[in-house]
Amino acid sequence: MVAAPPQPSGAPPINVANITLSIVLVVILAVVFDYINGFHDTANAIATSVATRALRPQYALLMAAAFNFIGAFAGTAVAKTIGAGLVNDATTTQTIVAASLIGAVAWNLLTWWRGLPSSSSHALIGALLGATLIAAGPSALNVNGIVNKVLIPLVTSPIAGFGVAFVLMIALMWIFRAVARRRLGSGFRRAQVFSAGYMAFAHGSNDAQKTMGIITLALFSAGVIPTNDVPWWVILISATALSLGTAIGGWRIMHTMGHRVVELEPIHGFAAETTAASVLVVTAHFGMPVSTTHIISSAIMGVGASKGVRGVRWGVARTILMAWVITLPATGILGAFTWVVLNALSTVLGLG
Numbered sequence: 001m002v003a004a005p006p007q008p009s010g011a012p013p014i015n016v017a018n019i020t021l022s023i024v025l026v027v028i029l030a031v032v033f034d035y036i037n038g039f040h041d042t043a044n045a046i047a048t049s050v051a052t053r054a055l056r057p058q059y060a061l062l063m064a065a066a067f068n069f070i071g072a073f074a075g076t077a078v079a080k081t082i083g084a085g086l087v088n089d090a091t092t093t094q095t096i097v098a099a100s101l102i103g104a105v106a107w108n109l110l111t112w113w114r115g116l117p118s119s120s121s122h123a124l125i126g127a128l129l130g131a132t133l134i135a136a137g138p139s140a141l142n143v144n145g146i147v148n149k150v151l152i153p154l155v156t157s158p159i160a161g162f163g164v165a166f167v168l169m170i171a172l173m174w175i176f177r178a179v180a181r182r183r184l185g186s187g188f189r190r191a192q193v194f195s196a197g198y199m200a201f202a203h204g205s206n207d208a209q210k211t212m213g214i215i216t217l218a219l220f221s222a223g224v225i226p227t228n229d230v231p232w233w234v235i236l237i238s239a240t241a242l243s244l245g246t247a248i249g250g251w252r253i254m255h256t257m258g259h260r261v262v263e264l265e266p267i268h269g270f271a272a273e274t275t276a277a278s279v280l281v282v283t284a285h286f287g288m289p290v291s292t293t294h295i296i297s298s299a300i301m302g303v304g305a306s307k308g309v310r311g312v313r314w315g316v317a318r319t320i321l322m323a324w325v326i327t328l329p330a331t332g333i334l335g336a337f338t339w340v341v342l343n344a345l346s347t348v349l350g351l352g
Contacts, residue, residue, distance in 0.1 A: 013225070013226065014224060014225060014231070015223055015224050015225070015226075018222055018223040018224045019222075019224055020094075020222070022094040022095075022098070022222075023094060023218060023219070023222050023224060025094075025098065026094050026097050026098050026101070026215075026218045027215055027218070027237075029098055029101040029102065029105070030097075030101055030211050030214050030215045030218070030238075031211070031237060031238075031241045032101075032105060032241075033101050033104055033105050033108075033120075033124065033211060033214075034208065034211035034237075034238055034241035034242050034245065035241045035242070035244060035245035036105055036108050036109065036112075036120075036245060037108065037120040037207055037210075037211070037242060037245060038065075038068070038241065038242045038243065038244060038245020038246040038247075038248070039112075039245040039246065039248040040108045040111070040112050040120055040245075041120055041203065041207060041246075041292055041293060046060040046061065046063075046064045046196055046199075046200070047296075048192070048196070048264055048268070048269035048272050048273055048296075048300065049192050049193070049195075049196040049269055049273070051264045051269065052189060052192060052264050052265060052266045052268070052269045053189070054188075054189040054190075054192035054193060054196070054266055054269065055192070055193060055196060060196065061246065061247055061248075062247065063193075063196065063197055063200065064196070064200040064203075064246050064247075065200075065243040065244070065246040065247040066200075066243070067197050067198075067200035067201040067203075067204060068200050068201070068203055068204035068207075068208070068239075068242050068243045068246045069204060069239045069240070069242070069243035070201060070204065071200065071201040071202060071203065071204025071205035071206075071208070072204045072205065072208035072209070072212075072235060072238060072239030072242060072243075073235060073239060074201075074204070074205035074284065075205065075209070075284060075285070076209060076212060076229075076230045076235070077209075077284060077285060077286065077287035078206055078209035078210065078213065078284055078287055078288065078289050079209040079210070079212035079213035079216060079230045080213065080228065080230070080287060081145065081149050081213065081287040081288070081289055082124075082125070082128075082209070082210050082212075082213025082214055082216075082217065082289055083212075083213040083214070083216040083217040083220065083228050083230070084217070084220075084228045085142060085145040085149055085287070086125065086128065086129065086141070086142050086145050086146055086149070086150070087128060087129070087132045087140055087141060087142060087217075088136070088139075088140045088141075088142065089217060089220055089221050089228065090221075091132070091135075091136040091140040092132070092136075092140075092217060092218075092221040093135065093221065094218060094221075094222060095131075095135070095339060095342050095343055095346060096128075096131045096132055096135050096136075096339060097128075097131075097214060097217060097218045097221075098338075098342055099127065099131040099135075099335050099336075099338035099339035099342055100124060100127040100128040100130075100131050100132075100214065100335050101124070101127070101214065102127075102334075102338045102342075103123070103126075103127030103130065103131070103331050103334035103335035103337075103338045104120070104123040104124040104126075104127045104331060104334075104335075106334055106338075107123040107126075107127070107327065107330065107331045107334060108120055108123055118293060118324065118327050119291030119292075119293045119294055119324065119327055120207065120210070120291075120293070121206075121207065121210055121289050121290065121291045121292070122150075122154070122291055122324075122327045122328050122331070123327055123331045124210055124214065124331075125150055125289060125328070125331075126327060126328040126329065126330070126331030126332045126334075126335065127331040127332065127334055127335030127338070128214070128335060129141060129146070129328075129332055129335070130331065130332030130333060130334065130335030130336040130339075131335035131336055131338065131339040133332070133336065134336040134339055134340065135339050135343070149287065149288050149289065150288075150289065153283060153288040153289075153290045154290075154291070154294075154328075157279060157283060157288075157290045157291070157294060157295050157298075158291075158294045158295060158297070158298035158324075159298070160279050160295075161275060161276055161279050161294070161295040161296070161297075161298035161299040161302060162298040162299065162301055162302040162305070163302065164275045164278070164279065164299070164302070165271055165272055165275040165276075165298070165299035165300075165301075165302030165303045165306075166302040166303070166305055166306050168271045168274065168275055168303075169267075169268065169271045169302065169303040169306035170306050172267055172270075172271055173267070173306070176267075184266075184267060185265060185266050185267070186266075187266075188265075188266035188267040188269070188270045189266040191266070191270050192266055192269050192270050192273065195269070195270045195273035195274045195277070196273055198273065198274065198277040199273040199274075199276060199277040199280075199296070200246075201277070202276070202277035202278075202280035202281050202284070202292070203277075203280065203292050204239070204242060204243070205280065205281065205284045206280050206283070206284045206289070206290065206292055207242060207292055208235075208238045208239050208242045209238075209284070209289070210289055211238040211241065211242070212230045212234050212235055212238045213230070213289075215234050215237075215238070216228055216229075216230050216231070216234060219231070219234075264300070264303075268300075268303040268304070271299075271303045272296065272299040272300045272302070272303050273296070273299075275299040275302070276292070276295045276296040276299040279295050279299075280292060280295060291324075294324055
């Protein structure tokens, strides 16, 4: 019998006997999702800094990758929500988890190709809920967890991003009203180096945890680990995959967020990044798997609106909003459809 690898003190032991090919495949799928999440959401951390020329793209990508990696070790509250707060782990199978990941990856690739800043977080959650619903029925869903941790933050976090960014922008413009525009731009261009790093850290602290949670859910439901506490090696794998994906960069979405929604100056980029990162840190603390894409997008709109109604290109904003609205139901359908296909294949192959 193969012995389990040594674990750090306090880490849940691994039941090697319960590790199957399906578990290995699910972990690989989760790493692929995390990697794609990284390059899909790169724009969240650095689009404004690149658009205002505070950072060169290659330096911005490296910084974002580094701070995403560090941020992934900030906590596991969001991971526990994904792993134990949305669906009944007693009814969760590897087929459900695999269908969730495939559905989320497919949606991320589609929206990346179209250049739409949709939410990787809500893609994963929607696919998980859709696959669980068709596989195990409504009773397998944790309605309170879905409402309190997903639906309410889905509405309130972009509103917070917009409102706080709007107020912060007005305050900054009033405080520095006597400073020459050129000097103001130079100062906030330097400040954006710090706000971009803060945003990348916050992105890692929130988004890497979604992959941690889905892997932990798969491991716990299969009996590989005895509790739904996130193993140290899952944190390390998730942090690495996210930061590598971030280093590749999502240039299509970066162009949309950095240029097409609002004409950004360094002070606007600083206000948007600082606002979005602060909202993300707070929601991560309370275990809310919010969308970094929604929050930074709404923060950019908030700073644009501080210039007046014409400060935002509302046509582009409307397209982004539509992507937000349809992500959960669309990925729910994708997750359900993928589960049907995978379940049929497993039956034909004699695996289910």
